Amino acid sequence: MGATHSRKTTLPAVFAFAVAAAALGAGPAAARDEPPAVGGGSGIVIDQRATCTLTTVGYDAAGRLVGLTAGHCGEPGAAVSAEAAPDQGVVGRFVRTNHELDYAVIAFDPDRISPVNRVGTLSIAGIGAPAQFPNVVCKKGRTTGSTCGVTWGDLAGPESRTWTQLCVLEGDSGAPIVVGSTLVGMVNAYYGVGCFGPEMGTDIHAVVADLNAGSEVGAGFRPI
Template identity: 55%
Template sequence: MLKKLVLVATTALALAGGIGAGTASAAPVAVLGGGSGVLVADSTGKGKFDCTLTTIGNDAAGRLVGITAGHCGVPGDLIGAEYLPDAGAVGRIVSSVPGLDYAVIEFDRGRVAPTNRVGNVTITGVGAPSTFPGIMCKEGRTTGNTCGITYGELFQNDRTYTQICVQQGDSGGPVVAGTTLVGMVNAYLGIPCIGPEVGTNIQTVLDDINRGGGVGTGFTVTG
């Protein structure tokens, strides 16, 4: 059975004036990158889920944009930094695509400092997943940095299966080959850290964003 990896959040976000307008100058700045834990809340600030950010960077219009798993939230949901809840809402989900299971986040540039390194994962670009029997790794807010053998696209095109250990809350975690972002964590089969992990390939996500236009079009990772 394919199981999604959201973890129910218990922390509500202080709205602190909302996103993009009326931001208090004293509000703390959150450092976020692929592998950072994020809090997802509804428009009232009530906590919903804890997930992991896949990556952060800029789109063609100069907006600060992040990507995570689609089942982590819906358009209008607020995003906070798990390690810095006092920063309040620092972003908002602007689109979510259930079929490919990804969501696009627009961050408040004045309240987020992007980084390309979180834990043991550094992201310098995007590319294709390794093929069997290559090794890939991920960074997640629950299980941290774990690596495993790659099985490839076994049952679905554009989704890669690996033996990477994942548990609830790792949804959206970046899957990398070296420093190249190749996909995200979306689910596992059967038992966490035993059943294979499955995730959408990042190029599939970026191609779909570009076809749709809007926030995230022309996305490039923070270097």
């Protein structure tokens, strides 16, 4: 649950560290209280059981700190924790889920995370148009890490969907898909065998357009 869909035929440290920390005036308790860095490509845990990947984090028109991920990862009210910092507890909650486009909005507690635009080697500098064949796109998922592959296009499917040859497995759902540092989509599913069959994702411009069509949390979203 909350993992990347696989569809075969249909869519669907220890003492030295403590001494060093004390010398800096910060002990283990202070380290635990430091908000975790969270951004596109970060692993998230939903209701302490399902794992997914955050697409991106930013602010909406009302100045709320929000993030995006795949819609099948959770329903409104579901609790979100940072996989890399489980001791922090709940850092946000799902507030909106769109199953047609398969995306969701998470409202984060600004005191519980440090939003970032770079996670590992993947950075997000803005949002761009959908990738088309033969563009090479890359993604960072909490399961398979950073991988790249060619874009096949929409393959006569909905214009909001893009097929790629990205390697994805369960838990990569919501992973940001980028061209360079431009966010163009999110991972939603794979067909057949993971990391062999094609990946199907949702174009980020379709997600933003849907968000902006209303006045709910997330409207006017812009990545940090």
